[in-house]
Amino acid sequence: MAVKVQLSWFTLVAIFMVFSVGLFVGGAHSSYIRPPPREDLFISKSDDDDSSSPQQVHISLVGQDKMRISWITNDTPSPATVKYGTSPGVYSDSANGTVSSYRYLLYKSGDIHDVVIGPLKPNTVYYYICGGPDTAHELSFKTPPVQLPIKFAVTGDLGQTGWTDSTLQHVAKSNYDVLLLPGDLSYADVNQDLWDSFGRLVEPLASQRPWMVTQGNHEVEKLPIVHREPFTAYNARWRMSFEESGSGSNLYYSFDVAGVHVVMLGSYTDFDENSDQYKWLEADLKKVDRGRTPWIVVLIHAPWYNSNTAHQGESESVDMKAAMEGLLYQARVDVVFAGHVHAYERFTRVYNDKADNCGPVHITIGDGGNREGLASKYIDPKPEISLFREASFGHGELEVVNATHAQWTWHRNDDDNAVESDSIWLTSLSSTPACL
Numbered sequence: 001m002a003v004k005v006q007l008s009w010f011t012l013v014a015i016f017m018v019f020s021v022g023l024f025v026g027g028a029h030s031s032y033i034r035p036p037p038r039e040d041l042f043i044s045k046s047d048d049d050d051s052s053s054p055q056q057v058h059i060s061l062v063g064q065d066k067m068r069i070s071w072i073t074n075d076t077p078s079p080a081t082v083k084y085g086t087s088p089g090v091y092s093d094s095a096n097g098t099v100s101s102y103r104y105l106l107y108k109s110g111d112i113h114d115v116v117i118g119p120l121k122p123n124t125v126y127y128y129i130c131g132g133p134d135t136a137h138e139l140s141f142k143t144p145p146v147q148l149p150i151k152f153a154v155t156g157d158l159g160q161t162g163w164t165d166s167t168l169q170h171v172a173k174s175n176y177d178v179l180l181l182p183g184d185l186s187y188a189d190v191n192q193d194l195w196d197s198f199g200r201l202v203e204p205l206a207s208q209r210p211w212m213v214t215q216g217n218h219e220v221e222k223l224p225i226v227h228r229e230p231f232t233a234y235n236a237r238w239r240m241s242f243e244e245s246g247s248g249s250n251l252y253y254s255f256d257v258a259g260v261h262v263v264m265l266g267s268y269t270d271f272d273e274n275s276d277q278y279k280w281l282e283a284d285l286k287k288v289d290r291g292r293t294p295w296i297v298v299l300i301h302a303p304w305y306n307s308n309t310a311h312q313g314e315s316e317s318v319d320m321k322a323a324m325e326g327l328l329y330q331a332r333v334d335v336v337f338a339g340h341v342h343a344y345e346r347f348t349r350v351y352n353d354k355a356d357n358c359g360p361v362h363i364t365i366g367d368g369g370n371r372e373g374l375a376s377k378y379i380d381p382k383p384e385i386s387l388f389r390e391a392s393f394g395h396g397e398l399e400v401v402n403a404t405h406a407q408w409t410w411h412r413n414d415d416d417n418a419v420e421s422d423s424i425w426l427t428s429l430s431s432t433p434a435c436l
């Protein structure tokens with residue numbers, strides 16, 4: 001037995017050395033074989049937190065000048081109150097909200113607190129405390145700017161592994177204003193404790209900047225007979241401000257921020273032409289004033305364009321594209337971000353499977369770092385409309401500079417270093433005369 005253990009350690013070291021040498025010799029990364037997936041981290045509650053200490057704090061935009069603050073406490077009831085102000089330790093304002101919880105099989109969630117605060121000033125740091133007067137753990141966030149420029153961080157299929165942690169560190173350094181997540185958050189996959197762990201993992205970032213999310217297949221968590229309701233944990237824990245955009249569902253909504261209209265679509269709810277989502281999307285896109293929001297960005301989970309062998313032919317990709325691509329095209333949407341495929345891929349402007357100067361750029365950014373690992377097989381030859389594809393972990397940054405120009409960069413998570421690996425300038429279709 002002891003010999004076997006020694007041998008396997010030896011083998012591991014040997015593999016590691018061969019691998020490192022391979023990377024070194026590989027140099028330019030032209031055919032960079034990514035390392036394997038990493039295990040789930042499990043972030044436990046901190047020992048010095050009592051049961052009424054706020055945990056899993058995250059924030060999201062509500063309308064133009066408000067913020068939703070969400071957090072969870074265990075066991076001991078504590079008020080849904082947020083005190084906040086623009087100087088540390090001085091809380092000039094306060095607001096009350098709601099407390100809820102949910103059950104999933106034998107699991108009962110802690111108290112989920114949800115408080116909307118504001119009106120808030122743009123581009124301003126606020127200091128805040130969650131809960132009752134005795135919980136003095138101060139947090140802070142920065143509101144986004146009211147005008148361009150603005151920087152979005154974009155990362156999908158995040159999960160909660162060592163790779164996720166590393167990607168989050170890169171995102172934290174990016175000086176972003178708002179994070180956009182095209183689905184697949186915790187990979188809890190019915191183990192509800194993993195939702196709590198995910199909440200703790202992302203809190204340092206998600207309590208400081210708004211995290212705007214939409215759902216992926218891993219959020220559904222529907223089981224035959226024993227738990228028939230879909231999205232129970234997701235809707236309870238990651239409530240977004242859908243009502244502000246006239247949507248009747250947390251699974252799709254839109255918001256305006258600093259000259260950008262962001263549309264979050266739901267790949268795992270009805271999307272056909274008679275569906276509520278379709279009617280809502282049609283009405284939502286009609287209302288967009290490109291003078292006020294020159295940019296339109298859409299997020300979905302399952303990509304409509306994808307030359308990876310993973311997730312080909314799924315209804316959420318094929319049928320949703322067939323139903324909704326025309327609406328996005330007519331509205332002159334600038335960019336569509338998707339997740340689901342655990343890799344990075346950027347297409348040219350495209351509509352109806354063909355390059356089209358008035359169609360959106362489609363980008364798959366499902367490479368946040370979850371435990372399932374990378375999707376590394378591609379369809380050959382590469383379709384002409386696919387301009388860049390690579391199976392590596394990483395994150396993206398969309399810096400919308402002004403009404404006409406935005407820069408997109410993809411940062412590969414290169415053995416825990418962020419390396420800028422793809423970069424393009426986009427021109428808004430609202431300023432492209434041929435498309436008006």
Ligand SMILES: *[C@@H]1O[C@H](CO)[C@@H](O)[C@H](O)[C@H]1NC(C)=O
Nearest residue numbers: 079080081093094095096097
């Ligand atoms: C919040 O609720 C507490 C307790 O009911 C109350 O004393 C306080 O005035 C409320 N604050 C606001 C801003 O409504």
Ligand SMILES: *[C@@H]1O[C@H](CO)[C@@H](O)[C@H](O)[C@H]1NC(C)=O
Nearest residue numbers: 400401402403404405406425
């Ligand atoms: C918008 O930004 C681009 C890129 O920085 C710059 O070339 C262009 O002049 C800017 N347009 C205006 C109107 O400032």
Ligand SMILES: [Fe+2]
Nearest residue numbers: 184216217340
């Ligand atoms: Fe997915």
